[in-house]
Amino acid sequence: MSQAFRLDNQTAVVTGACGRLGPIWAQALLAAGARVAALDMPGARPTPGFESLAAAHPDRLVRTDCDITNRASIEAAADAVCSRWSVPAVLVNNA
Secondary structure (H helix, E strand, O other), X not given: OOOXXXXXXXXXXXXXXXXXXXXXXXXXXXXXXXEEEEEEOOOOOOOHHHHHHHHHOOOOXXXXXOOOOOHHHHXXXXXXXXXXXXXXXXXXXXX
C-alpha cells in the first residue's frame, strides 16, 4: 500500500460490515493501518469473508451491534467504539 494513504492507529467505522461489501471496506482500512469498528444489526450473520478477516485481525477489527435506524443504538455503539479506541476519523456508510 502506498505510504500516501496511511491511517495508522486511527479509528474507522464501517456500517453494514458483516455483509458482502463490508469486509472489502474493512480490509482496505486495515491495510492502511486503521483499527476498524464493524457495525451491523444485532444478530446479523457475518459472511465468510468477514469471519476470515476478523480471525486474521482480532486486535484491530471488532464487531459492535448497531441498528443505524435507532438513535439509542447508534449512541451506544459510538460510546463503545470511543471507549475502546478513540473518536473515529473515518466513517464508511455501507449499510
